[in-house]
Amino acid sequence: MKKLIFVCLGNICRSPMAEFIMKDLVKQAGRADSFQISSAAASSEALGCCMEPRAAAVLKRHGVPFTDRRAVKLTSAMIADADLVIGMDEGNLLAMKRLARQEDLPKLKLLNEYSGIPHPVADPWYTGDFETAFYEIQQGCKNLLQF
Numbered sequence: 001m002k003k004l005i006f007v008c009l010g011n012i013c014r015s016p017m018a019e020f021i022m023k024d025l026v027k028q029a030g031r032a033d034s035f036q037i038s039s040a041a042a043s044s045e046a047l048g049c050c051m052e053p054r055a056a057a058v059l060k061r062h063g064v065p066f067t068d069r070r071a072v073k074l075t076s077a078m079i080a081d082a083d084l085v086i087g088m089d090e091g092n093l094l095a096m097k098r099l100a101r102q103e104d105l106p107k108l109k110l111l112n113e114y115s116g117i118p119h120p121v122a123d124p125w126y127t128g129d130f131e132t133a134f135y136e137i138q139q140g141c142k143n144l145l146q147f
Helices: 014-028 053-061 078-081 091-097 102-107 130-144
Strands: 002-010 034-042 084-087 109-110
Touching: 002 014, 002 078, 014 034, 014 053, 014 130, 053 130, 078 091, 078 102, 084 091, 084 102, 084 130, 091 109, 091 130, 102 109
Parallel strands: 002 034, 002 084, 084 109
Antiparallel strands: none
């Protein structure tokens, strides 16, 4: 079983969107039993908060099922237990590297390494553009099915 963790700043927008998009894709591909997918925050500022309503709305608009969830903080133990930890931007990657043991560094990646999009996924909390974030996350997740 492949264990994937998606990471964004607060675990209320991009990473939960990625978690639910990826869960939907693996289910559609008949590979749900092959993956354990979760998400976490690079920071502590939104811990315990629900998914941002605009992120939930874009998932709903695109027919991606999701459940209620609360933001959690990424830990070094989570990284050690995962096969791949995927950040949305360089700030996330830096936070991930600070938590990771040396031997876990190779499993830390950015989502745009899989999407073919030449830039990290911008934070829609600040840009307000949840549609673009959804599209870019979906492209990366589609390619992660090969993982």
